[in-house]
Amino acid sequence: xxxxxxxxxxxxxxxxxxxxxxxxxxxxxxxxxxxxxxxxxxxxxxxxxxxxxxxxxxxxxxxxxxxxxxxxxxxxxxxxxxxxxxxxxxxxxxxxxxxxxxxxxxxxxxxxxxxxxxxxxxxxxxxxxxxxxxxxxxxxxxxxxxxxxxxxxxxxxxxxxxxxxxxxxxxxxxxxxxxxxxxxxxxxxxxxxxxxxxxxxxxxxxxxxxxxxxxxxxxxxxxxxxxxxxxxxxxxxxxxxxxxxxxxxxxxxxxxxxxxxxxxxxxxxxxxxxxxxxxxxxxxxxxxxxxxxxxxxxxxxxxxxxxxxxxxxxxxxxxxxxxxxxxxxxxxxxxxxxxxxxxxxxxxxxxxxxxxxxxxxxxxxxxxxxxxxxxxxxxxxxxxxxxxxxxxxxxxxxxxxxxxxxxxxxxxxxxxxxxxxxxxxxxxxxxxxxxxxxxxxxxxxxxxxxxxxxxxxxxxxxxxxxxx
Numbered sequence: 001x002x003x004x005x006x007x008x009x010x011x012x013x014x015x016x017x018x019x020x021x022x023x024x025x026x027x028x029x030x031x032x033x034x035x036x037x038x039x040x041x042x043x044x045x046x047x048x049x050x051x052x053x054x055x056x057x058x059x060x061x062x063x064x065x066x067x068x069x070x071x072x073x074x075x076x077x078x079x080x081x082x083x084x085x086x087x088x089x090x091x092x093x094x095x096x097x098x099x100x101x102x103x104x105x106x107x108x109x110x111x112x113x114x115x116x117x118x119x120x121x122x123x124x125x126x127x128x129x130x131x132x133x134x135x136x137x138x139x140x141x142x143x144x145x146x147x148x149x150x151x152x153x154x155x156x157x158x159x160x161x162x163x164x165x166x167x168x169x170x171x172x173x174x175x176x177x178x179x180x181x182x183x184x185x186x187x188x189x190x191x192x193x194x195x196x197x198x199x200x201x202x203x204x205x206x207x208x209x210x211x212x213x214x215x216x217x218x219x220x221x222x223x224x225x226x227x228x229x230x231x232x233x234x235x236x237x238x239x240x241x242x243x244x245x246x247x248x249x250x251x252x253x254x255x256x257x258x259x260x261x262x263x264x265x266x267x268x269x270x271x272x273x274x275x276x277x278x279x280x281x282x283x284x285x286x287x288x289x290x291x292x293x294x295x296x297x298x299x300x301x302x303x304x305x306x307x308x309x310x311x312x313x314x315x316x317x318x319x320x321x322x323x324x325x326x327x328x329x330x331x332x333x334x335x336x337x338x339x340x341x342x343x344x345x346x347x348x349x350x351x352x353x354x355x356x357x358x359x360x361x362x363x364x365x366x367x368x369x370x371x372x373x374x375x376x377x378x379x380x381x382x383x384x385x386x387x388x389x390x391x392x393x394x395x396x397x398x399x400x401x402x403x404x405x406x407x408x409x410x411x412x413x414x415x416x417x418x419x420x421x422x423x424x425x426x427x428x429x430x431x432x433x434x435x436x437x438x439x440x441x442x443x444x445x446x447x448x449x450x451x452x453x454x455x456x457x458x459x460x461x462x463x464x465x466x467x468x
Contacts, residue, residue: 351416
């Protein structure tokens with residue numbers, strides 16, 4: 001674990017008493033509750049928040065923020081706790097505001113294909129409500145994250161190659177600002193030229209500018225036909241080059257995922273599957289029966305030209321679910337290959353033309369280090385994950401992996417890519433953000449933060465540091 005220590009702004013007894021009067025038993029100072037909300041999936045060790053509040057309405061969020069602002073005490077929004085970069089950690093103390101109970105679907109418009117939801121609604125909850133209407137929400141980061149958290153980190157996932165990320169799919173939102181004012185951005189219209197794009201300012205802001213309480217998102221019709229396939233490849237390089245050719249030919253593939261042989265081996269053991277233990281592409285096609293068949297035939301031909309073999313189809317919903325569940329469980333499957341380990345996951349994204357170089361050099365670096373690892377990735381949009389398995393108590397291993405991850409991110413930036421395709425900056429990548437955005441870019445972000453949050457109470461210490 002990496003210990004993070006910052007000067008803390010402890011919530012005073014007067015604030016705790018005010019919140020107790022407001023929320024009753026929905027304010028907790030119990031150690032177990034605070035500790036649960038004082039960690040995520042990252043490897044950071046940070047003291048727990050001073051208290052946790054469970055809000056059920058936007059009005060309660062407004063009152064909690066107003067009380068905290070009066071005492072200049074930090075407020076940290078909490079959704080599912082699935083973030084990987086320390087986003088929800090109370091680095092400076094304060095109040096964690098759990099939004100999971102704000103899980104109402106407020107409006108679904110089948111005609112306009114939009115949904116307005118509270119921030120605590122998860123993607124799976126929304127899709128269950130949509131299924132009977134022939135619609136779905138496509139952003140799939142793997143974890144059953146809340147839509148508020150997904151907007152905060154500008155999440156994407158397996159479907160991004162066709163449907164985009166949260167950036168493209170949030171039409172508008174409601175947020176409580178640091179001084180308690182309520183901001184409503186965007187409309188249900190598909191486009192707008194009205195002034196600054198405040199929606200996009202908040203999407204990806206990691207809770208540092210305000211707390212999102214509602215979102216309006218795009219929906220899509222369920223495709224007439226869906227087919228998934230796996231193809232075993234002779235090498236990771238062959239799999240990546242196949243992906244590049246698929247994208248460059250303009251084939252509208254919906255998902256294109258890579259698992260190296262180590263990931264396949266781990267998934268076989270974890271899910272009791274019998275996949276051939278060599279690099280594999282897992283793909284999905286959406287469209288009409290004819291369109292899906294044509295797409296699949298083209299992809300199969302490209303794969304075979306690169307040495308691909310054993311093209312296996314999964315046409316039934318049960319078979320597809322089994323394959324994608326295995327892919328989403330690759331993280332936990334990898335952890336079981338080294339009991340007691342921590343998994344440090346990178347998420348660089350590069351232009352598709354540079355993907356083979358980026359993955360090849362990353363593998364060469366980790367092979368030379370001797371650290372156990374595996375590779376998975378949303379390679380259809382140039383995003384991949386090097387997953388390093390380390391002994392969390394071994395400082396040497398942690399230092400080696402930090403060096404590898406930094407080298408990988410710097411290489412991605414050099415290739416005109418990004419240090420984070422979907423996980424965000426959080427605590428971990430703040431120095432890399434300066435390399436990517438430049439000092440001018442980061443100083444502009446800091447100026448926006450200071451203008452909206454002069455007391456620095458909204459999730460302080462994330463993305464960048466502000467001078468006292």
